[in-house]
Amino acid sequence: MQTRQLGSSPVRASVITFGAWAIGGAMWGGTDERKAIEAIRASIDLGITSIDTAPVYGFGKSEELVGRAVAGRRDEVQIFTKFGLRGDIAEGEYFFHLNEDGGADVYRNARKERIIEECERSLKCLNTDRIDLYQCHWRDHTTPVEETIEALVELHKAGKILAGGVSNFTAEEIDACRKVFPVASLQPPYSMVFRGIEADILPYCRTNNVGVIVYSPMQRGLLTGKFSPEHTFAEGDSRAGDRFFQPENIRRVNRMLDEMRPLAAEHKATLAQLVINWTVRQPGVTAALVGARDAAQARENAGALAFTLSDADLGAIDSLINHLVLE
Numbered sequence: 001m002q003t004r005q006l007g008s009s010p011v012r013a014s015v016i017t018f019g020a021w022a023i024g025g026a027m028w029g030g031t032d033e034r035k036a037i038e039a040i041r042a043s044i045d046l047g048i049t050s051i052d053t054a055p056v057y058g059f060g061k062s063e064e065l066v067g068r069a070v071a072g073r074r075d076e077v078q079i080f081t082k083f084g085l086r087g088d089i090a091e092g093e094y095f096f097h098l099n100e101d102g103g104a105d106v107y108r109n110a111r112k113e114r115i116i117e118e119c120e121r122s123l124k125c126l127n128t129d130r131i132d133l134y135q136c137h138w139r140d141h142t143t144p145v146e147e148t149i150e151a152l153v154e155l156h157k158a159g160k161i162l163a164g165g166v167s168n169f170t171a172e173e174i175d176a177c178r179k180v181f182p183v184a185s186l187q188p189p190y191s192m193v194f195r196g197i198e199a200d201i202l203p204y205c206r207t208n209n210v211g212v213i214v215y216s217p218m219q220r221g222l223l224t225g226k227f228s229p230e231h232t233f234a235e236g237d238s239r240a241g242d243r244f245f246q247p248e249n250i251r252r253v254n255r256m257l258d259e260m261r262p263l264a265a266e267h268k269a270t271l272a273q274l275v276i277n278w279t280v281r282q283p284g285v286t287a288a289l290v291g292a293r294d295a296a297q298a299r300e301n302a303g304a305l306a307f308t309l310s311d312a313d314l315g316a317i318d319s320l321i322n323h324l325v326l327e
């Protein structure tokens with residue numbers, strides 16, 4: 001699998017990077033630990049060399065599973081994790097209420113001393129002595145961005161992190177960070193049905209050599225085409241309340257996907273593979289963070305780059321996407 005450098009940092013992301021949010025269980029209706037570990041190991045076996053996680057994914061569960069999955073083969077992978085979302089202390093900027101595990105108010109908290117403390121916890125959870133890419137999960141508007149970045153400078157000097165990045169930041173916010181520290185990457189949402197970053201974020205990152213590792217490229221599984229408008233989600237699966245998964249939108253997306261099926265078949269690919277392949281072909285996209293719940297999904301996703309979409313294919317896909325209107 002091809003790897004690409006993140007900014008000017010020593011960190012490289014495999015073009016398909018394993019995304020470990022769903023395996024944390026929270027907001028995804030639970031997790032199966034054995035299958036989650038198998039998914040990560042199958043991904044590594046197929047050449048995926050980077051894994052993205054966060055302490056808030058299952059409040060430590062995702063990081064712990066990543067640590068267990070890579071035990072004995074830590075040097076084969078680069079671990080990307082995050083900081084700045086806290087469910088244990090009511091401090092910073094209120095973000096949302098999580099209903100699971102007894103419920104918690106989640107705050108954006110990117111204060112320097114909290115980041116230093118979170119880093120130690122993540123190192124322990126991941127059972128490792130270094131984090132390859134340490135990212136601010138969401139901007140905390142109660143903390144000056146310079147203070148947040150100072151924590152990264154300190155952790156970098158101490159050898160605890162190899163590189164620093166941000167997630168869900170605007171171009172202006174990234175600009176402010178870059179005055180203090182070379183930001184290796186941005187992690188924004190991006191998929192065939194959610195293309196907002198094309199207007200300003202992607203051009204900004206290309207011009208300024210900031211890597212872009214996009215999240216939810218299959219729009220949380222919707223773009224695999226497996227959901228019917230009547231789908232009933234497991235308890236605690238937040239997709240039930242997600243705009244993209246409302247019955248009329250599932251219907252419209254499925255209609256678009258049906259028109260893409262012949263192209264997928266032509267390349268002997270599944271829809272999931274076509275969608276991932278298209279995502280990483282978009283100008284300015286460094287890598288796609290792709291979630292998988294089990295080894296079968298992981299293998300399918302890792303096989304997404306076995307074919308090349310021609311310019312004509314890309315044009316045909318674009319025209320289908322451009323005709324889609326969601327509620």
Ligand SMILES: NC(=O)c1ccc[n+]([C@@H]2O[C@H](COP(=O)([O-])OP(=O)(O)OC[C@H]3O[C@@H](n4cnc5c(N)ncnc54)[C@H](OP(=O)(O)O)[C@@H]3O)[C@@H](O)[C@H]2O)c1
Nearest residue numbers: 019020021022052215216217218219220221289290291297
């Ligand atoms: N920075 C942020 O704020 C942020 C936000 C979101 C995500 N992320 C990162 O991006 C990663 C990927 O995003 P995501 O997990 O939201 O969405 P995604 O990659 O678009 O979708 C992943 C989900 O789709 C389903 N799926 C995956 N492969 C499949 C296949 N081959 N066939 C059928 N179903 C399949 C699985 O769920 P089911 O089997 O349950 O359907 C899986 O959990 C996350 O894990 C996380 O690392 C970051």
